[in-house]
Amino acid sequence: MRATAAEGPAGTAATPAPADVLVRIEDVTKRFGSFTAVSGVSLDIRRGEIFGLLGGSGCGKTTLLRMLAGFEEPSAGRILLDGQDMAGVPPYARPIHMMFQSYALFPHMTVERNIGYGLKHERMTEAQRRDRVREMLDLVQLAPFAGRKPHQISGGQRQRVALARALARQPKLLLLDEPLAALDKKLREATQFELMNIQARTGVTFVVVTHDQDEAMTLSDRIAVMDKGRVMQVGSPTEIYEYPTSRFTAGFIGMATFFEGRVQGVDGPSLRIDLPETGTVIEARAAAGLAAGQAVTVALRPEKIAISRDRPAAANAVEGTVQDLGYFGKDSLYRIRLATGKLVLVHAVNARRTGADGRVADWEDRVWLSFDPEAAIVLAE
Numbered sequence: 001m002r003a004t005a006a007e008g009p010a011g012t013a014a015t016p017a018p019a020d021v022l023v024r025i026e027d028v029t030k031r032f033g034s035f036t037a038v039s040g041v042s043l044d045i046r047r048g049e050i051f052g053l054l055g056g057s058g059c060g061k062t063t064l065l066r067m068l069a070g071f072e073e074p075s076a077g078r079i080l081l082d083g084q085d086m087a088g089v090p091p092y093a094r095p096i097h098m099m100f101q102s103y104a105l106f107p108h109m110t111v112e113r114n115i116g117y118g119l120k121h122e123r124m125t126e127a128q129r130r131d132r133v134r135e136m137l138d139l140v141q142l143a144p145f146a147g148r149k150p151h152q153i154s155g156g157q158r159q160r161v162a163l164a165r166a167l168a169r170q171p172k173l174l175l176l177d178e179p180l181a182a183l184d185k186k187l188r189e190a191t192q193f194e195l196m197n198i199q200a201r202t203g204v205t206f207v208v209v210t211h212d213q214d215e216a217m218t219l220s221d222r223i224a225v226m227d228k229g230r231v232m233q234v235g236s237p238t239e240i241y242e243y244p245t246s247r248f249t250a251g252f253i254g255m256a257t258f259f260e261g262r263v264q265g266v267d268g269p270s271l272r273i274d275l276p277e278t279g280t281v282i283e284a285r286a287a288a289g290l291a292a293g294q295a296v297t298v299a300l301r302p303e304k305i306a307i308s309r310d311r312p313a314a315a316n317a318v319e320g321t322v323q324d325l326g327y328f329g330k331d332s333l334y335r336i337r338l339a340t341g342k343l344v345l346v347h348a349v350n351a352r353r354t355g356a357d358g359r360v361a362d363w364e365d366r367v368w369l370s371f372d373p374e375a376a377i378v379l380a381e
Contacts, residue, residue, distance in 0.1 A: 023081055025064075029074065041064060041077075059228065070094050095171050176209065225248075262293065262296065279340055302333065336367060
């Protein structure tokens with residue numbers, strides 16, 4: 001997993017891009033009349049990485065992708081590709097290809113002709129074109145289907161045809177807009193790994209737009225989480241999930257229970273935080289800039305909380321009652337109501353093959369919840 005590049009604050013003077021930066025987005029804003037779709041976004045996208053743009057509907061991720069492709073021009077700021085300002089450069093003149101959600105395959109053409117269509121205007125001999133198409137067919141493992149038409153192959157295979165067509169022109173940057181949205185769950189999961197393998201083999205930089213958290217976390221080397229046209233956080237999947245910098249990111253990525261509290265004291269690497277919603281003072285890992293008396297939010301991931309019938313010997317423990325539970329095969333989700341009325345989400349892995357009697361707890365059971373100080377995500381905003 002690649003290290004996160006430093007992101008400069010919006011509005012600051014441009015600095016020379018490091019050699020491994022392919023795309024530099026500098027303080028880019030896009031307005032449609034009085035509506036601001038993208039606001040002051042600054043990002044670096046590195047060569048050879050899969051970069052995810054993640055957010056809900058209307059967050060600005062697709063608008064940002066369209067500006068990269070050249071279908072929209074920024075209202076302010078600039079986009080540089082390999083150090084060249086893309087202002088005024090039309091889409092067809094950019095070394096960029098965009099793969100649309102619909103795949104946009106020609107239904108009357110075979111798989112082979114669909115892949116080779118974009119090479120018609122390239123400066124290549126007919127033999128070179130045939131070689132490139134064969135290379136792409138091998139890359140996406142579709143050589144046996146070269147003579148079929150799109151309606152004669154599966155959805156996952158059509159997705160690979162669109163990918164091969166996009167890669168045939170050897171773009172510097174490939175933009176993928178919700179590339180797996182049309183696939184069913186199992187096929188989507190399998191195709192994620194195929195995409196990763198193909199990207200690793202070609203070395204082409206991918207930018208993937210998605211609203212699916214699992215897809216972004218699986219595919220991406222780094223992710224930009226967006227909300228209301230702004231980038232809330234950039235980092236690796238681990239950084240985004242384990243070390244969110246805002247309540248929005250902590251809540252958008254994965255599941256979490258939030259508690260409002262106040263720092264009671266700082267003791268070296270540890271914090272003591274008074275949480276009225278648990279009726280306890282918890283221990284947490286110290287975070288930079290926090291001081292006694294400061295209001296904070298504590299987020300707890302469901303899988304970081306242990307559930308037991310007996311009181312644990314942990315520093316952070318609280319008693320509650322099972323209000324609801326759901327069985328999902330690999331794990332169970334409990335909703336535990338504390339004495340204060342607060343509901344806490346807890347995941348327990350079902351590691352053994354057992355019936356209902358093998359559950360940790362059942363409806364209305366009294367249980368204890370506990371978690372390590374390291375598991376508490378302390379947020380100042």
